Structure formats: C-alpha cells, structure tokens
Amino acid sequence: xxxxxxxxxxxxxxxxxxxxxxxxxxxxxxxxxxxxxxxxxxxxxxxxxxxxxxxxxxxxxxxxxxxxxxxxxxxxxxxxxxxxxxxxxxxxxxxxxxxxxxxxxxxxxxxxxxxxxxxxxxxxxxxxxxxxxxxxxxxxxxxxxxxxxxxxxxxxxxxxxxxxxxxxxxxxxxxxxxxxxxxxxxxxxxxxxxxxxxxxxxxxxxxxxxxxxxxxxxxxxxxxxxxxxxxxxxxxxxxxxxxxxxxxxxxxxxxxxxxxxxxxxxxxxxx
Amino acid sequence: xxxxxxxxxxxxxxxxxxxxxxxxxxxxxxxxxxxxxxxxxxxxxxxxxxxxxxxxxxxxxxxxxxxxxxxxxxxxxxxxxxxxxxxxxxxxxxxxxxxxxxxxxxxxxxxxxxxxxxxxxxxxxxxxxxxxxxxxxxxxxxxxxxxxxxxxxxxxxxxxxxxxxxxxxxxxxxxxxxxxxxxxxxxxxxxxxxxxxxxxxxxxxxxxxxxxxxxxxxxxxxxxxxxxxxxxxxxxxxxxxxxxxxxxxxxxxxxxxxxxxxxxxxxxxxxxxxxxxxxxxxxxxxxxxxxx
Numbered sequence: 001x002x003x004x005x006x007x008x009x010x011x012x013x014x015x016x017x018x019x020x021x022x023x024x025x026x027x028x029x030x031x032x033x034x035x036x037x038x039x040x041x042x043x044x045x046x047x048x049x050x051x052x053x054x055x056x057x058x059x060x061x062x063x064x065x066x067x068x069x070x071x072x073x074x075x076x077x078x079x080x081x082x083x084x085x086x087x088x089x090x091x092x093x094x095x096x097x098x099x100x101x102x103x104x105x106x107x108x109x110x111x112x113x114x115x116x117x118x119x120x121x122x123x124x125x126x127x128x129x130x131x132x133x134x135x136x137x138x139x140x141x142x143x144x145x146x147x148x149x150x151x152x153x154x155x156x157x158x159x160x161x162x163x164x165x166x167x168x169x170x171x172x173x174x175x176x177x178x179x180x181x182x183x184x185x186x187x188x189x190x191x192x193x194x195x196x197x198x199x200x201x202x203x204x205x206x207x208x209x210x211x212x213x214x215x216x217x218x219x220x221x222x223x224x225x226x227x228x229x230x231x232x233x234x235x236x237x238x239x240x241x242x243x244x245x246x247x248x249x250x251x252x253x254x255x256x257x258x259x260x261x262x263x264x265x266x267x268x269x270x271x
Numbered sequence: 272x273x274x275x276x277x278x279x280x281x282x283x284x285x286x287x288x289x290x291x292x293x294x295x296x297x298x299x300x301x302x303x304x305x306x307x308x309x310x311x312x313x314x315x316x317x318x319x320x321x322x323x324x325x326x327x328x329x330x331x332x333x334x335x336x337x338x339x340x341x342x343x344x345x346x347x348x349x350x351x352x353x354x355x356x357x358x359x360x361x362x363x364x365x366x367x368x369x370x371x372x373x374x375x376x377x378x379x380x381x382x383x384x385x386x387x388x389x390x391x392x393x394x395x396x397x398x399x400x401x402x403x404x405x406x407x408x409x410x411x412x413x414x415x416x417x418x419x420x421x422x423x424x425x426x427x428x429x430x431x432x433x434x435x436x437x438x439x440x441x442x443x444x445x446x447x448x449x450x451x452x453x454x455x456x457x458x459x460x461x462x463x464x465x466x467x468x469x470x471x472x473x474x475x476x477x478x479x480x481x482x483x484x485x486x487x488x489x490x491x492x493x494x495x496x497x498x499x500x501x502x503x504x505x506x507x508x509x510x511x512x513x514x515x516x517x518x519x520x521x522x523x524x525x526x527x528x529x530x531x532x533x534x535x536x537x538x539x540x541x542x543x544x545x546x547x548x549x550x551x552x553x554x555x556x557x558x559x560x561x562x563x
Contacts, residue, residue, distance in 0.1 A: 005369060008364055008367075008370070009370075011364070012364065012365075012370070012376055015361065015376075015380065016376060016379040016380065018438070019379050019380055019382055019383060019438075019442065020379060020382065022383075022391065022394045022395065022398065023382070023386070023394075025394060025397070025398065025404065026390070026393075026394045029397065041402060041403075041404065041407040084288040084289065087284075087285040087286070087288060087289075088285060088286050088288065088289040090285060091282050091285040091286050095278065095282045095285075097279065097282050097286075103286060103289075103290075106289075106290075106293045106297075106298075107289070107293075110293065110297050112549075112552075113297065113301060113545075114495075114499055114541075114544065114545060114548060116499055116501070116520045116523055116524075116541055116544065117301070117304055117541045117542065117544065117545050118296075118297065118300035118301055118304055119523075119524075119527075119541075120304060120307065120523075120527045120534055120537055120538055120541065121299070121300035121301075121303035121304045121307065121538075122296065122300045123527075123528075124303070124534075125295075125296075125299070125300060125303075141292070141295075141296040143288065143292065144288050144289050144292050149289065168274065173277075174277055174278060174281045175281070178281075199385060202387070203386070203387035203388065203389075205387070205388065205389050205502050206501070206502065210528065221387050221389045221390075222389075224389055224390070224393060225389060225393075225505075225506055228393075228396075228506070233396070233397075235397060238393060239393075239394070239397075242390045242393050242394065245387060245389075245390055246386055246387065246390045249385060249386060249387070250386075253378075253382065253385050257374075257378045257381075258374075260381075260385055261377070261378070261381050261446055264381075264384060264385065264443070265443065265446050265447055265450070
C-alpha cells in the first residue's frame with residue numbers, strides 16, 4: 001500500500017512539474033542574455049543572467065502602451081459586465097415582463113453561436129462605425145456577456161426576496177434596493193464574474209487582433225505576436241514580453257486560485 | 272406612479288444594455304454573415320453581389336478546404352479522447368481519499384488554462400524548435416531528433432500542436448470531472464467496499480456510470496472548442512508547412528482577412544463550420560442519452 005502511494009505521488013509530481021515547466025522556461029529565457037544565433041541548449045543554460053531584457057522591452061516601441069491598453073480594456077470590460085450583467089440578471093431573476101422568455105432565448109442562443117461565424121461581419125461593422133484602432137471596438141461589444149447574465153441570475157434566485165420587500169415597505173426606491181441591498185448580497189457571484197471577465201479579456205486575442213492595425217492601440221496578447229520575426233527570433237526579449245503579460249495573471253492566480261477555477265469552469269457547468 | 276409602474280420602467284432600463292448588445296453585435300452580424308455567404312464581396316469597391324450558393328459549391332471542390340477539414344477532424348479526434356482519458360485519470364487519482372495537498376495539485380494542473388494561449392504558444396515555439404528543449408530531451412533519451420524543428424516539418428507539425436493542446440487542456444477538464452465526482456454520494460463507495468469491490472471495480476461500476484452527464488459535457492465542450500482551433504495555429508505555424516496545420520477557422524481567417532475579395536467565401540466556410548458543430552452537439556447528446 002505504501003509503495004502504491006509513493007508511485008501515485010511520483011506520478012502526480014511529474015505531472016505537476018510538466019505543467020509548471022514551460023512557465024519556468026519562459027522566465028529562465030527572459031533573464032538570459034544570449035547571442036542572436038545560438039546552436040544548442042547548453043549555450044542558453046551557460047549564458048549569464050540579466051534583467052536588461054525586461055528594461056529594454058518595457059522601453060521599446062509601444063510595449064509600455066500594450067500594457068496600459070491591456071489594463072484599460074480589461075478593466076473597462078470588467079466594470080461594464082459588473083453593472084450590466086447585474087442589471088439584466090436581476091431583471092431575469094426578479095421581474096415578470098412581456099417577452100421574458102424571448103429574452104432568455106436570445107441569451108441562450110448567443111451562447112451557441114461560434115465567435116468565428118460572426119467575426120467577419122463584426123469586423124465590417126467596426127469599419128462602418130470607424131472604430132478600428134479605437135478603444136470602442138475593444139470594449140463596447142463585450143460590455144455585457146450571456147455567461148455573466150446567467151451567473152448573476154442564478155445567484156440572485158437563491159437570495160431571499162423578503163429582504164427586498166422589507167426595504168420597499170421601509171420606503172426605499174427601486175434603484176436604492178438594487179445598489180444598496182441586492183448588489184452587496186450578490187458579492188460572491190460578482191467577484192467570480194469580475195475575475196472571469198478580467199482574465200478572459202486580458203488573455204483575449206482574436207477580436208483585439210482583428211480590430212487593430214496600428215501599433216499604439218494593441219493589447220499585450222496582440223502585440224506579442226508581432227515580435228515573432230521572420231528569420232531569427234530574439235528569445236530573450238520575446239520571453240521577457242511574454243512574462244510581463246503572464247506575471248499579472250500568475251499573481252492573480254496565486255491569490256484568487258479558487259475563484260478563478262470556479263469562474264472559468266462554471267461557464268461550462270451552468271449550461 | 273405605483274410601485275408596479277416604477278418597476279416596469281426600471282425593468283426596461285435594466286434589460287436595455289443586453290437588448291442593444293444582442294441586436295447590434297450578435298443578431299445583425301449573424302444575418303449579415305448569412306447574406307455574405309451567398310454573395311461575392313469585393314474588398315476594393317466595398318460592393319456585395321448576390322451569387323446564390325456558388326460559395327458553398329466552391330468549398331466542396333476546393334482541395335484546401337478538404338485538407339483543412341481533415342486536419343481539423345484529425346486534431347479534434349486525436350486530442351479529445353486523449354485529453355478526456357488523461358483528465359479523467361488525474362481526477363480519479365486526486366479524488367482518492369489518501370491523497371493530500373489536493374488543492375495544490377488542482378491549482379498547478381489548472382494553471383495552463385488560466386494563462387494566455389498566445390503566451391503558451393510562444394513558449395512552445397521555443398520548446399519545439401531545432402535547438403529547443405524537446406530535441407534536447409529526445410537526444411538524451413535516444414529518440415529521433417527533429418532535423419529542422421518539430422513545427423517546421425509537415426509530418427510532425429500538427430502532432431506537436433496537438434500535444435501542446437492536450438497538455439494545456441487536461442487541468443481544465445480534470446476540474447470538471449472532479450466536481451462531478453464530488454457530487455457522487457460517499458455511502459455508495461462505503462457499501463461497495465464492504466461487499467469487497469476493488470478500487471478499480473468501484474471506478475468502473477460506480478464512478479464512471481454516475482459521471483456520465485459530466486462526461487457528455489466534457490466531450491461536447493472539448494469537441495466544439497477543438498473544432499475551432501485557431502490561435503495556436505496562427506501564432507505557431509500560420510497553417511504551414513504545406514498546409515499541414517491549416518484548419519477550418521484558420522482558413523476562414525485567411526480568406527477573410529489576408530486575401531482580397533474572399534469574405535463571401537469565408538462566410539460560407541463559417542456557416543459550414545456552424546452546421547458541423549450543431550451536428551456534433553445533437554449526435555453527442557443523442558448518443559450518450561440512448562445508452563441508458
């Protein structure tokens with residue numbers, strides 16, 4: 001039995017090491033200065049450690065801007081989702097109105113439309129709006145998401161109605177009830193939503209890539225792909241850039257590990 | 272105004288953001304995509320000309336389309352069973368009682384799923400390269416070394432990307448399996464143990480049958496996701512070498528955004544993809560339901 005346990009732990013540790021290794025490799029390369037052309041792995045391992053890759057990357061071209069753009073876009077979309085998913089989710093949980101089932105159908109329907117089917121017309125729409133290369137294209141279409149609406153609706157359904165009714169009898173207005181009573185009670189669901197939206201938008205590539213063609217407006221995920229040269233790749237700087245884009249998420253992951261796992265998988269489980 | 276009237280007024284404001292988003296950014300694009308798929312769109316003059324089903328007809332005579340479709344199918348049916356098996360095995364091990372530090376392992380395995388796919392693809396370009404870690408490892412163990420790099424040879428490029436995808440996805444589906452397993456009541460295992468069932472018997476007689484809804488979900492999500500593989504292709508190989516990693520979505524992207532006048536054709540391809548995905552969903556749901 002003890003031998004069996006040891007074998008199982010060894011397997012688990014090997015799997016864990018293989019999960020961490022590429023991230024470790026990225027960090028290792030990002031701190032190495034090595035010649036532009038290298039012929040083997042030993043040269044990398046022997047190369048001296050340096051922090052200049054980070055300093056040069058952050059000072060180069062638009063990389064600092066990529067970072068700021070990523071923060072602006074991810075934060076704006078997160079705030080939008082916190083407000084608008086909360087609004088719609090609350091209406092679906094607490095109100096009866098004409099066309100409610102149609103509204104639910106639109107939300108479910110959108111969930112099954114692959115984004116690649118609408119990427120072409122969406123791009124043409126952005127061209128028509130003259131939103132290419134502007135924050136609008138990167139933010140406005142994603143301010144309210146079907147997944148977020150359902151997450152909030154399911155949560156509000158579990159809250160007792162009596163609290164809201166008592167507040168109403170005490171003379172509280174509709175908006176006051178919404179912001180002062182329901183919102184604080186919904187904090188667990190709103191936290192999961194915020195982390196989920198921030199993470200997916202920070203990592204988002206397809207639409208930020210399609211909707212921008214100038215360097216200054218790119219986000220980190222998009223900007224990084226333009227560092228891939230045709231002939232030789234400057235790995236030190238590229239991996240420094242990749243680390244700059246991954247480290248904030250790694251820190252978030254260490255702190256909010258449970259909420260992140262919950263958020264990223266509840267999208268699948270709620271269907 | 273009565274409370275009811277106030278509430279109705281508020282309801283309209285509450286649902287308006289979603290209604291606008293739905294109409295402008297989902298419904299209109301979907302209809303527009305359908306119209307485009309029956310049209311010839313010229314990039315320079317920005318004109319749309321209705322041409323019937325020509326785009327769809329063209330797809331079936333297009334050799335690259337068949338290549339991309341078979342690549343996509345190969346990618347999907349290669350990765351989905353492997354990912355499912357590994358993630359199920361990991362979940363079964365982590366779910367056993369004697370394992371400690373469960374949350375630690377769960378978090379570590381999940382880490383790749385929280386990381387940007389672009390970043391992961393960039394790292395793996397390095398790992399797969401001629402002077403990369405994988406060749407180094409192959410050399411030590413005595414396995415064949417890739418001459419030009421794993422991604423640059425047509426017969427290893429797709430398999431390399433598939434390996435990366437399995438590596439990346441197992442943690443995610445493991446978490447789904449784990450939460451499915453935790454909803455199975457413990458006394459089932461207790462009584463099985465009392466009647467002398469081995470852990471393996473317990474796995475096949477209790478865990479797997481009761482895990483069927485989760486299994487269906489995992490297969491469905493992963494198949495739909497895998498059939499739309501794009502970012503790793505775009506970053507790592509751009510569909511090459513010799514179309515060996517060209518997939519449906521990469522082909523849609525290339526036709527729409529890197530070629531002139533092909534947006535109509537790209538839209539037709541997108542709808543073919545949509546139909547395939549729908550068929551998968553229906554088949555999988557039916558298949559796993561009728562088995563009971």
